[in-house]
Amino acid sequence: MNYHHTTTGIFRSRPNRFLAQVEIGGKTELCHVKNTGRLGELLLPGTPAVLDRHEPGKRKTNYSLIAVRKEGQWVNIDSQAPNAAAAEWLSGSPLGFPVTLLRREQTFGDSRFDFYLEGEGGQKAFLEVKGVTLEVNGIARFPDAPTERGVKHIRHLIEAREAGYLAYLLFVIQMKGVTAWEPNERTHPEFARAVREAAGAGVIVLARDCRVWEQGMEIDAPVACRMGSGGPAM
Template structure:
């Protein structure tokens, strides 16, 4: 996925709330929007070099969105709107091998009270072994420690509820899965962050034992693009 807006670099100063941050740009302090309500404390450290995407909406209050930061020499994308776009691109390009036979990709479809990111459909004659309809939830991952990616970086009641709804979908004959898109390179494995949110880890293991597919993919990240790369092991 190409980021087609102007990208500039700044230095992170502080984050007074979940939605805003201050950065140093051209020697001045500037307020910017943060399109990620997670903590991102391991990335947004004072002095860190960050990427800013220029906003073009005339009525917006801030001129830039803070979309990424460097952790050492590794660039991490933190834009929470990116994972669904990256996964949609990968689904259409047949880059997610277990799901490549699904030829219809629909966005944001409901099952019971949950709205899942994707509903995939397949004609029976293509592959009779697959469920004709498949619900897929996507979670963006920005937390990494010693090449282990973890989710979430803040407690998420909604995330655990989604997993339980995926189990219900599976029990009713649908395909069901969750894909963790790791918004960086170089990670070697993925695990739930039990220390940060034990209920989510419990729900993820429950989903796995009840037949829900669990995928984790890292990404190739540049200053103006992010692309799904390769699948990595999930350690539960």
Template sequence: MYLIKNPTKTGRFIKRLNRFVAKVEVDGQVVKAHVPNSGRMKELLFSGNRVVLEEKSGEGRKTSYDLIMAEYDGYLVSIDSRLPNYLVEEAINKGQLPGFGGLKVERREVSYGDSRLDLKLTGEKEGYCEIKSVTLVKDGIAMFPDAPTSRGARHLRELIRAQKEGFQAFIVFLVQRDDAVAFKPNDETDPEFGTALREAMASGVQVKAYTCRVSERGVEVIREIPVEI
């Protein structure tokens, strides 16, 4: 589980100034907040929506807050794309993720082929794991990506290569909310990624999806959901 360390405040989203900075109304004042996610998230970041800010300070910062959560239909959604790697690594090392039994994380951010993959795994058989942050859910179905991503398809091709070279290969879709009952690729937004994901699964790459419980205290992985290809 990831526990939020700093004080938080709720506010109302105003608008996004660019991919990583937004204006938010907090305590009657308009402030700027860092958005730790480059995704579009139009269903979450719209004028007037309730959001959660974490107070942050440090040398070089241009804002005093990180925008870490947004409300959707009564649920809190974590939008911090930095969290999934931490959460998945912790859950693997604690033996809490179905499908990863006996594996541990050896290293983070490892070069493989023409890409950098999120985790190098060790156990009876070595492996690689790529992790994707998911915030989009429609009618109970979590979907990725919410914007075209050539990088995502490239990662899948490297996982296919790793599988063919005798490694275990995983891609994990971590849904940072708890209202999803299944996962599928967002073919309408990025058909290339959907095609690559199907090729990866057919090649033996293990495709996993998990949901999270989100509160203003923190975020934790709670259950596996089926992948609908």
């Protein structure tokens, strides 16, 4: 997926979770942050940043902050990018069957999953996407803040699997250079338990890293999933 009006700057501060002060061309601009997560290890004063420029008058700010530099590489922090990248990735039928139908925002029970798929072999599947920006010592972790909504999605993926659907949980790691993904047990133990329960119930847990550049991002290589607490590696 690509952005069409990008520019670079220097991150200065984050007054609140929705806004950042970024120096662009020697002038400090107030920018929208397209991610409400903590991002404490990424949004450091002096960090190079990528901004997506808005059409004049369309939004309250002129720019959105979409990526920052960490240890020599770009990390995409746009919370909408993983779904866009996943839609492109799924069009290539990477799940082992040719996809004949792909719908976004499909309801099942009390949840709305990111994707519903059908395959030419009669497969019917739901897939939920989670974007990952937290990396510690080469290990990607999710979530970076407690997410009751994420737990709810996982519980309903289990229900979908029990109802006969294929069910997938895809962690899109918005960077390169990680060796594994694991649930962030310390930040949200309930989420970690739910992921392990889902894997045991037949939900397929996947992680993929991404190629990230100033104008875009695409899903790239598989990353090992480590369940933790004795759970299976996938």
